[in-house]
Amino acid sequence: MRAEVLKGHVDLLLLAVLADEPAHGYRIVELLRERSNDVLDLAEGTVYPALYRLERQGVVTSSWSTVEGRRRRVYRLTRRGVRELAERRRAWEDFTGAVRAVLS
Amino acid sequence: MRAEVLKGHVDLLLLAVLADEPAHGYRIVELLRERSNDVLDLAEGTVYPALYRLERQGVVTSSWSTVEGRRRRVYRLTRRGVRELAERRRAWEDFTGAVRAVLS
């Protein structure tokens, strides 16, 4: 998977995962890998900064927890995050629809 | 259309257009707008540098022509370009399939 094809779509993926369940960064990477059959294998250096962006934008919030001696920062969607996800889903449909029209 | 969602996909679009007919840069922008119902409206500053990239990579070639007093640089796919397009189509399918799996 070339790196650039992901650009502009990582936020959508993170929001979609968090819509189903709150999760910490490392877990989000796992979930994306699982759900995509190993196609989406995001670097941690991609995910953590992206989560900060999303938190700064107010679409997710985070809280620390400790499980078996390991610190986790768990993220969950805010109400604005739910709206944002819906909007990004629409944008995704528009985009892929347009590309499909060109490719066909 | 947010700018970043296009990143990594412009080459696919250009190759797809050129697969149907050789075209010059300005015309490619028009064709993308038409085929996508105005969703894809690429800046010239996006398209021209992208075409140079593609030519440098050997997937398109260009030749000058003059029509009604105006210079045009017409691009067409090379054999390698045809292969590259096929590969990028596959990559596109993989990518959108993976995202769909996450979104569903």
Added chain:
DNA sequence: CTTGACGCCTAGTTTTGCTAGGTATAGCCT
């Protein structure tokens, strides 16, 4: 006690699309 999995963080690099200008020709309107 070393290795690997878990878990987080970040400075710097690279790629790439866009902005905002520039140049030039042709045709139409006033």
Added chain:
DNA sequence: AGGCTATACCTAGCAAAACTAGGCGTCAAG
């Protein structure tokens, strides 16, 4: 004649974002 729009190309500099390549610390298994 002058100005405006469409056609057509070019490019320096900017900005966004994903990745590289490291770092830190905990825990369980060998």
